[in-house]
Amino acid sequence: MAAKKKTAEATPVIRAIKAFDQNLKCRDFQFAIGETFTHVGTVKACEGGFHAITGHPLAVFGYYPPAGTRFCLVEQSGATDTDDGEKTASEILKVGQEIGLSALVQEAVKWVQERSTPEGETATGTRGAASSTGYQGAASSTGDYGAASSTGTRGAASSTGTRGAASSTGDYGAASSTGTRGAASSTGTRGAASSTGDQGAAMASGFEGRVMGADGNALFAIERETWNGPIVSIASGIVGQDGIKAGAWYQAKSGKLVEVQP
Incomplete structure (x- = not known):
């Protein structure tokens, strides 16, 4: 399960891209810009943890469409796991600046x-x-x-x-x-x-x-x-x-x- 709480950032920190729906939710979990979240439980790609794109930024389109999606720069830390080098699951996720399509292209x-x-x-x-x-x-x-x-x-x-x-x-x-x-x-x-x-x-x-x-x-x-x-x-x-x-x-x-x- 996932729970929200304030936490000190662990090192090393991985910079990534994360997509959300229009309400800033992902898989029914509510996120907020500027806040840090901690996953409670096993951290494993496609199974547990907060997922974000750590490979090519446009790989995010494989999970969310360009239209109607909100994108943010995020930082991942704590325990991490990836099974393909494209997406990474993490224990800790800090949601940073929201970016649009143009900024995503620049990334x-x-x-x-x-x-x-x-x-x-x-x-x-x-x-x-x-x-x-x-x-x-x-x-x-x-x-x-x-x-x-x-x-x-x-x-x-x-x-x-x-x-x-x-x-x-x-x-x-x-x-x-x-x-x-x-x-x-x-x-x-x-x-x-x-x-x-x-x-x-x-x-x-x-x-x-x-x-x-x-x-x-x-x-x-x-x-x-x-x-x-x-x-x-x-x-x-x-x-x-x-x-x-x-x-x-x-x-x-x-x-x-x-x-x-x-």
């Missing part, structure tokens, strides 16, 4: 660069371009007029510069645009696109794709019969108008943007 880019593997790229100059084609890859563009593209499964693309573009075409991928007049596009199955900068746009054209935006951003979504089936309907709208809420995720259903829960 993935950092992870890749530190290991000198070609799974992700970053572009920081004006009109720069970054492309990622590998499984769980990450592409980040931070300069104005930049472009980031991710085509691998569970990949992520982030564009933070003015008029930048982020595109994710792989299944379960995520595209995030935070710059002014930016665009985020997700075409893979169950992908997610978010546009949170001023006057931006988010589009999802894959099966069960989701879109989200800040006030004033445009949302476009396509409804498909199956993952490779024909288009059933399309829907569009502007966040802040006609009942479309900022920060909420939407899918196209019967020609309308319908809010969906995680």
Whole structure:
């Protein structure tokens, strides 16, 4: 069983990524940002303990979808156990800062660069371009007029510069645009696109794709019969108008943007 209590941090400390539902719960256990929790009982991967991603940050998409999920930086300590090097169970978990998709992509880019593997790229100059084609890859563009593209499964693309573009075409991928007049596009199955900068746009054209935006951003979504089936309907709208809420995720259903829960 798991119990919450304040505890002194043990060493060594493992920095990790953890996903939660919209209520900051995981497996019905209630967490809180800034608090430390201790598991009582056996610590074993997939069996007992608080689990978090200690491998490639985008591996979190294997357990929680990009849309409708909350992500936090966490610290694990005390007794730990891992069975695959990707996820780790720990006795003690401290929940730190909450991050969005864009920051999660940045974490993935950092992870890749530190290991000198070609799974992700970053572009920081004006009109720069970054492309990622590998499984769980990450592409980040931070300069104005930049472009980031991710085509691998569970990949992520982030564009933070003015008029930048982020595109994710792989299944379960995520595209995030935070710059002014930016665009985020997700075409893979169950992908997610978010546009949170001023006057931006988010589009999802894959099966069960989701879109989200800040006030004033445009949302476009396509409804498909199956993952490779024909288009059933399309829907569009502007966040802040006609009942479309900022920060909420939407899918196209019967020609309308319908809010969906995680």
